[in-house]
Amino acid sequence: MTAASKSTNKRACKNALFRIKERAGDTVVLCVLLGGVLLFILWPMLCIALRSFRAADGGFTLEAYSNVLSKYGTSIRNSVVVGICTAICTTILSLSAALTCATRRSWGRTLCMILLTAAMVAPPFVSSLAYIQLYGRRGWITYRLLGLSWNPYNLAGVVAMQSLSFTPLNALFLLGVLDKLDADSLRSARDLGAKPSAILRDIVLPLMRPGLLVSMLLSFVRSLADYGTPVIIGGRSVTLAAEVYLQVIGYSNLEKSSAMNMFLLVPSILFFFIYRALMRRSDKLTAGSRSAQGGLSLPLTRCGSVGWLALIGSGLFFVLTLLQYGCVLLSGFLKSKKGVYSFTLDHWNELWSIGASPVVRSVVYALIVAVVGTLFAALFAYYMDRRRVPGRAFFDCIATMPYMLPGTCFGIGYILAFNHAPLKLTGTSIIVLANMLFKQLPTSAKICSATLAQLQPAQERSAQDLGAGRLAVIRDVVLPNMRPALLSCFVYNFTSSMTTAGAIIFLIDPSRQLAVFRLFDAVYRGDYALASVLASVITAIVLAVEGLVWLLSRKEGKRRVS
Amino acid sequence: MYLELEKLNKSFDGKSAVCDLSLGVERGELLCILGSSGCGKTTTLNMIGGFLAPDSGTILLDGQDVTNMPPERRPVSTVFQSYGLFPHMTVLENVTYGLKFRRYNRAQAREKGMKYLELVGLADRANAHIHEISGGQQQRVALARSLIVEPKLCLLDEPLSNLDAALRARMRGELKRLQRELDITMVFVTHDQEEALILADRIAVMEHGHLLQLGTPEEVYREPTNDTIASFLGLKDIVWGEDGSVMKIIRR
Numbered sequence: 001m002t003a004a005s006k007s008t009n010k011r012a013c014k015n016a017l018f019r020i021k022e023r024a025g026d027t028v029v030l031c032v033l034l035g036g037v038l039l040f041i042l043w044p045m046l047c048i049a050l051r052s053f054r055a056a057d058g059g060f061t062l063e064a065y066s067n068v069l070s071k072y073g074t075s076i077r078n079s080v081v082v083g084i085c086t087a088i089c090t091t092i093l094s095l096s097a098a099l100t101c102a103t104r105r106s107w108g109r110t111l112c113m114i115l116l117t118a119a120m121v122a123p124p125f126v127s128s129l130a131y132i133q134l135y136g137r138r139g140w141i142t143y144r145l146l147g148l149s150w151n152p153y154n155l156a157g158v159v160a161m162q163s164l165s166f167t168p169l170n171a172l173f174l175l176g177v178l179d180k181l182d183a184d185s186l187r188s189a190r191d192l193g194a195k196p197s198a199i200l201r202d203i204v205l206p207l208m209r210p211g212l213l214v215s216m217l218l219s220f221v222r223s224l225a226d227y228g229t230p231v232i233i234g235g236r237s238v239t240l241a242a243e244v245y246l247q248v249i250g251y252s253n254l255e256k257s258s259a260m261n262m263f264l265l266v267p268s269i270l271f272f273f274i275y276r277a278l279m280r281r282s283d284k285l286t287a288g289s290r291s292a293q294g295g296l297s298l299p300l301t302r303c304g305s306v307g308w309l310a311l312i313g314s315g316l317f318f319v320l321t322l323l324q325y326g327c328v329l330l331s332g333f334l335k336s337k338k339g340v341y342s343f344t345l346d347h348w349n350e351l352w353s354i355g356a357s358p359v360v361r362s363v364v365y366a367l368i369v370a371v372v373g374t375l376f377a378a379l380f381a382y383y384m385d386r387r388r389v390p391g392r393a394f395f396d397c398i399a400t401m402p403y404m405l406p407g408t409c410f411g412i413g414y415i416l417a418f419n420h421a422p423l424k425l426t427g428t429s430i431i432v433l434a435n436m437l438f439k440q441l442p443t444s445a446k447i448c449s450a451t452l453a454q455l456q457p458a459q460e461r462s463a464q465d466l467g468a469g470r471l472a473v474i475r476d477v478v479l480p481n482m483r484p485a486l487l488s489c490f491v492y493n494f495t496s497s498m499t500t501a502g503a504i505i506f507l508i509d510p511s512r513q514l515a516v517f518r519l520f521d522a523v524y525r526g527d528y529a530l531a532s533v534l535a536s537v538i539t540a541i542v543l544a545v546e547g548l549v550w551l552l553s554r555k556e557g558k559r560r561v562s
Numbered sequence: 563m564y565l566e567l568e569k570l571n572k573s574f575d576g577k578s579a580v581c582d583l584s585l586g587v588e589r590g591e592l593l594c595i596l597g598s599s600g601c602g603k604t605t606t607l608n609m610i611g612g613f614l615a616p617d618s619g620t621i622l623l624d625g626q627d628v629t630n631m632p633p634e635r636r637p638v639s640t641v642f643q644s645y646g647l648f649p650h651m652t653v654l655e656n657v658t659y660g661l662k663f664r665r666y667n668r669a670q671a672r673e674k675g676m677k678y679l680e681l682v683g684l685a686d687r688a689n690a691h692i693h694e695i696s697g698g699q700q701q702r703v704a705l706a707r708s709l710i711v712e713p714k715l716c717l718l719d720e721p722l723s724n725l726d727a728a729l730r731a732r733m734r735g736e737l738k739r740l741q742r743e744l745d746i747t748m749v750f751v752t753h754d755q756e757e758a759l760i761l762a763d764r765i766a767v768m769e770h771g772h773l774l775q776l777g778t779p780e781e782v783y784r785e786p787t788n789d790t791i792a793s794f795l796g797l798k799d800i801v802w803g804e805d806g807s808v809m810k811i812i813r814r
């Protein structure tokens with residue numbers, strides 16, 4: 001054998017080895033992705049269902065259900081009533097805000113966007129905190145300004161505060177729908193003689209209908225799942241989610257809370273499928289748009305009563321939101337002595353005295369989830385969209401489900417699924433991290449697959465054509481091209497991890513507290529000053545990270561242009 | 563002149579898009595504005611339609627100054643490049659939408675809608691939804707929707723560019739027939755020389771916001787006023803009909 005043929009042989013060998021390695025690596029990655037989804041999303045949900053049917057002796061029983069129905073009928077009714085009211089109020093406010101934002105030009109729109117985004121970033125319970133400060137028994141507005149003495153702890157307050165805090169997200173979603181409307185359709189209508197009010201009534205609103213229904217569904221489910229607001233300001237009337245919270249935290253009664261959770265889980269899953277169908281319809285109605293749109297040119301003041309309502313609604317929303325955040329920020333610096341307020345930094349010193357560790361831990365957790373979650377979501381989106389994965393529709397459906405799953409379900413499901421060997425994770429930080437990651441997977445995966453849809457598959461084929469293995473294609477072509485999506489995914493994951501409480505409350509180990517948990521604790525105990533300080537710190541950190549990433553992406557964009 | 567543009571100017575961010583444009587269209591005439599992308603033809607169309615306000619100059623239609631009239635009151639209707647059909651309405655609802663603002667009752671609107679659908683050969687698809695019909699049919703719905711309001715002037719913004727070659731040729735013939743039959747004044751914007759030569763009664767060639775030449779297809783073809791037009795037309799041979807219309811184009 002000559003030296004030359006020996007070296008070709010060697011190279012062929014190496015090539016074959018490389019290919020086997022790549023193929024094996026590819027399979028491992030896919031298995032990790034699919035296994036993760038099954039283990040951390042499907043399994044916990046199954047655990048809830050199974051546990052709710054289990055009798056004390058291990059047999060099958062419906063006792064827990066009949067118990068819940070007979071004992072918690074009022075809670076269920078409260079949940080439904082609050083859910084419906086919140087869904088309607090949120091959708092009206094969101095539509096108003098979205099319409100106002102879409103019809104403003106340049107700076108007006110930027111201002112609206114900044115307000116909406118900042119409001120999204122706010123930690124949970126802030127609205128409840130502000131509600132008590134502003135409208136409570138000794139509230140700045142109700143008591144000091146108006147001299148009223150009323151009991152603020154009721155369901156109307158819950159509806160109001162839920163609507164205010166759900167509106168930013170829904171408004172941004174509806175704004176997305178508005179931006180996708182075909183500009184030529186609107187211009188055609190105008191061209192045919194339609195006045196602004198007719199365009200709004202005949203074209204804009206009908207095209208937004210699926211989107212509006214989605215907004216209602218989302219708000220309804222989020223309201224069902226929200227335990228924080230009713231626990232803090234619900235007073236005597238308790239909703240089902242609040243009851244679940246009290247059952248788990250107070251009595252550790254897992255059977256009963258599982259059965260109660262089923263009342264949240266089943267409608268949520270049902271709504272999830274309706275949601276998917278509606279989203280498809282919404283996309284269909286806006287997919288035909290081929291003409292780009294530079295802002296909706298629809299003067300709301302000339303849109304008749306609907307236009308005026310939208311302006312008033314959005315004005316109300318923006319004023320109340322500003323009041324809330326102003327109030328929270330201020331109360332961190334104010335000290336009340338015999339009803340006279342003075343400036344102080346005491347509360348900030350108090351923050352240092354409880355130790356900065358919950359805040360630091362929150363940031364570390366959020367960073368871990370942001371990095372790992374982004375990578376997971378990007379890979380998941382890639383395998384789902386570009387590869388023929390067996391059972392693709394099934395896995396896609398499972399992975400999207402957490403979007404609609406109430407936090408209490410997701411939390412208790414995790415406790416049930418991971419509290420015994422071989423998967424004993426309760427009390428560790430892994431369970432908290434996994435919970436955050438998978439709760440946020442639907443949105444991150446959606447961000448990634450939207451970008452992926454714009455990449456030409458020809459790129460990947462070319463790389464494969466040139467000899468790149470499957471993993472090499474992902475590493476060299478797919479991920480680099482998804483950079484903008486990865487950045488926004490990172491920001492989303494970081495923000496959500498810092499600010500969502502949902503399921504985490506149930507999973508956290510008392511020795512490893514997070515900032516959000518301390519916040520809830522402070523609000524619950526009535527330590528509003530400390531709560532305000534914590535809320536301000538969390539918001540500041542999130543905004544700082546968002547700003548940093550924004551600067552980074554802008555710098556990069558500039559470099560790419562030059 | 564039925565439609566008269568006088569010294570129209572429009573610039574975006576200091577960049578001139580249309581510069582001192584003056585031209586006229588006779589009643590019942592089909593004028594093609596021909597030019598490559600970015601020559602200002604769509605800007606011109608948007609100014610005639612009322613979607614853009616010119617920086618200076620006037621637009622006269624049938625003796626009336628319409629320069630500052632908003633699109634919803636201007637007796638002009640447009641067929642957009644992407645059609646701008648309403649995806650949540652049926653074909654018939656789309657076509658009769660404009661009649662809502664012209665004091666027609668439901669039955670009258672329906673009757674007139676069916677008449678126009680018959681005119682474009684779509685009477686059997688009246689109750690179909692927009693996403694159920696083909697691109698060529700969508701194009702005809704858009705045309706019927708614009709014509710039903712009996713505008714003094716119909717504007718078409720590259721209406722055939724989304725169709726494939728064979729369909730484009732057929733729609734070209736149909737458009738010309740409709741225009742003749744209904745005796746409508748039309749301004750048609752295109753970058754396709756062949757389309758302009760075949761369809762137009764007169765052609766306005768534009769470049770960089772300026773009008774280079776205005777004349778019948780034969781004039782523009784036989785005596786291009788400058789080399790740009792000659793090379794832009796880029797056609798080697800045309801078989802002319804007796805009335806000066808184009809019968810056939812031979813590409814070498």
